[in-house]
Amino acid sequence: MTGTNSRVGRAGPVPADPPTPPDAGRTRLGLCSVTFRRLRALEVARYAVHAGLEVVEWGADVHAPAEDPDTVRAVREISDRYGLTCCSYGSYFRASPGEPAGFPAVARAAVLLGAERIRVWAGGTGSRYVQPDERHATVLRLREAARIAADHGLTLATEFHGNTLTDTVASTLRLLDEVNAANVHTYWQPPLDVPDEEALAGLTELGDRVAAVHAFSWWPGNTRLPLAERQSLWTAALGLLDGRGIDTLMEFVPGDDPEVLAHEAAVLRQAAGQTLSAQP
Template sequence: MSEGGETVSRPGLCSVTFRQLPAAEVARRAADAGLAAVEWGADVHAPARERDTVRAVRDVSDRYGLACCSYGSYFRAGAGELAGFPALARAAVLLGAPRMRVWAGGAGSDEVTASERQGTVLRLREAARIGADHGLELGLEFHAKTLTDTVASTLRLLEEVGAPQLRTYWQPPQDAPDEAALAGLAALGDRVCAVHVFSWWPGNHRLPLAARTDLWTAVFDHLDARHLHPDALLEFVPGNDPALLAREADTLHRTVARRPRRSAKPVGRPH
């Protein structure tokens, strides 16, 4: 997106951050926080086979001026899952999403056999073909206990699938020092279609986004230097507290755009 004449990553929200809220409330809070887009999750807010619900989510997005940047599916490319993929693709189209987030199996890269890995590759390849038929890009969840648990395995997987419309998300791996996380992002290069933005340390202990300002500033400096502007999606906040979204969104805006958002209200520094 363009802000002040400069191209920057589009700030958004993953709806799974607030599974406890109805979609209309998620959209209202995202808009009030000055976010531009929402990735709607298939698990609670936009189940693929509930077309009326999906339409209602599309309507509420439009009402609040939010783009649907992606459809957060829980397709894991497991045995027997391909039969349900066309319904997921149709739901993504109905939402107006250009992209679907998918998962690379349910086991880590050092836990699967060669045959199991090949099965995941073939199913992702077919899912990418179906997605392309619907005008959709696919983005892999970058996550432990999947075939994207390391940068090396992710790059290998993308090559094995061999589908240009398949790319990957990125997020800082748990407990990875800043330097290691940034090296992984650099290695993935232009294969990154979106970034899940959060500050966890140690493990999955949720901190205010501002607690890892150095990391996130370096992330967006790196992306800017390479003229890459993937979606920047807030995922989870401390305590799942909706009241913290405005503060976290303000930090995201400041980090992505390197200046306060013009409509932002002053907020206190998080403790």
């Protein structure tokens, strides 16, 4: 043994594999800025840090519009000042006719934010009702967006949401296969009015196609409950994701009240098996 980090081969020392970061695979907890649309980006950042969160998905609708690069730069400065990482850019690109022409601006905004991922939407029609030609067109537009994103070093992830082509697990998997781009994945969130067991089975089936999770506790319908009301769901979900480094982002807290964020984050942290001191 040489006592070094090199492997010795016949042609001489071979550099060892780079060390694995100590927190590799750890679930990063964060916030979607759309949760507090009425607050300024500075206030969103302050509440996120106070809650012990480390990543943020800045939304394109209010806080970081792609058509306003100066505002996007200002939001990046706020993130850096408060030690928040922008894990994703919450765009509202829906792969509709004409949108691909505007997608380069979305990609540039994501780069300005320091994001690694862009959230996109898979059309505007549910999988049960979409016509074949509309589905095909959406696939082509997502494929083109994926190409543009790759040119900027970015990945895409589709919102797992009703009235889109990712409204069910089966349709999501089909869409990802049809787009057939290595940098395209999906988000996951518990579907409305679906029992915990069924929701978790869907998360399991999506497997490594999941890039990030939106965390909330709604039941029934879109009635916003504290996370603790469905803590067993989130403990199980984060257990399934443990070790995969999946970002889990809080979204739409009860009453849109920023004062409850710290408590909600503590519940999510408990579900993830983390302590506040473990956060960077």
